[in-house]
Amino acid sequence: MTFVIALPCVDVKDKACIDECPLDCIYEGERMLYIQPDECIDCGACEPVCPVEAIFFEDDTPQDWQHFNTVNAEFFSDLGAPGSSTKLGPIERDHPIVAALPTLGAVPPVLAIPPNA
Ligand code: F3S
């Protein structure tokens, strides 16, 4: 079993979770962070510190976000278990499902034009 990071992390990346993880198994992608499921020891230390409540025990992931259980695992398909997110550093890509998400909180261009401009 593992903890997973879900949608609220996207484009937020607070990173408070990283400091709490004793296994250094929370990895940084472009738009969100991902937990390596084989390295996570289910200690739960990361879950309460996330300010946007993005972290869940995988059995408790809300229904709408359950695909993030797979998203976290599949992010490591080609990386395997790197052993340390600090050593590996940021990874300049995301899971395809995350990469395809619209930018959350983006202002539509038409609304970004000031009145009388
Ligand atoms: Fe993301 Fe929350 Fe960690 S926003 S980076 S899961 S503290």
Ligand code: F3S
């Ligand atoms: Fe790390 Fe424990 Fe979370 S091992 S990913 S802090 S559950």
